[in-house]
């Protein structure tokens with residue numbers, strides 16, 4: 572068990588949800604368009620507007636300013652394409668970019684291609700529980716200067732993270748990532764009861780979309796579900812730690 576509970580990453584589909592997630596105390600507000608895939612991306616103009624809102628939170632004295640991440644889309648595992656996509660997202664000023672590393676013999680080359688970008692933007696590599704994730708990539712992510720690594724699910728119909736990987740395996744993932752200086756997140760159709768199973772694994776964050784929404788992951792963010800998630804994480808009092 573870590574000394575503190577995991578933080579809460581909430582994926583949001585628009586600026587209104589972004590504000591709801593901030594007000595509801597998310598530790599990371601994650602800009603993701605769930606209708607476009609596991610790591611569906613917001614458009615660059617929408618990301619630019621989100622960065623402006625995020626900056627306004629600090630200058631406007633918001634009671635709580637979460638970290639801000641954005642997904643780079645479900646890209647093919649082609650080094651030049653993945654670098655271009657991540658560079659486009661980073662170019663909007665989003666401080667943390669989540670890049671999907673789908674199962675492929677070229678995933679390692681994609682990580683290497685992102686190293687120059689990782690030197691100037693915080694990158695999170697995302698592995699996928701339903702694709703038999705290769706934990707060998709963790710060392711490469713650390714060597715290439717990534718800030719963190721997450722596990723999510725690629726096919727949202729294939730079951731949740733906990734149906735694909737057991738807590739022991741997830742603990743090995745967290746331990747290996749930590750050994751390489753990477754922050755960790757676990758996600759993938761998580762339900763709120765999964766918090767009791769996954770918090771003891773010790774990730775830095777648990778990530779949610781579907782469980783926070785009315786109408787599933789392509790529905791709308793529900794502040795009541797967000798509050799419940801915070802409560803279950805033991806984050807109910809005061810605002811988060813970032």
Ligand SMILES: O=C[C@H](O)COP(=O)(O)O
Pocket residue numbers: 580581582601603723724727758759760761778779780781782788
């Ligand atoms: O990064 C976290 C994800 O947005 C999780 O989405 P999901 O809970 O719908 O699988």
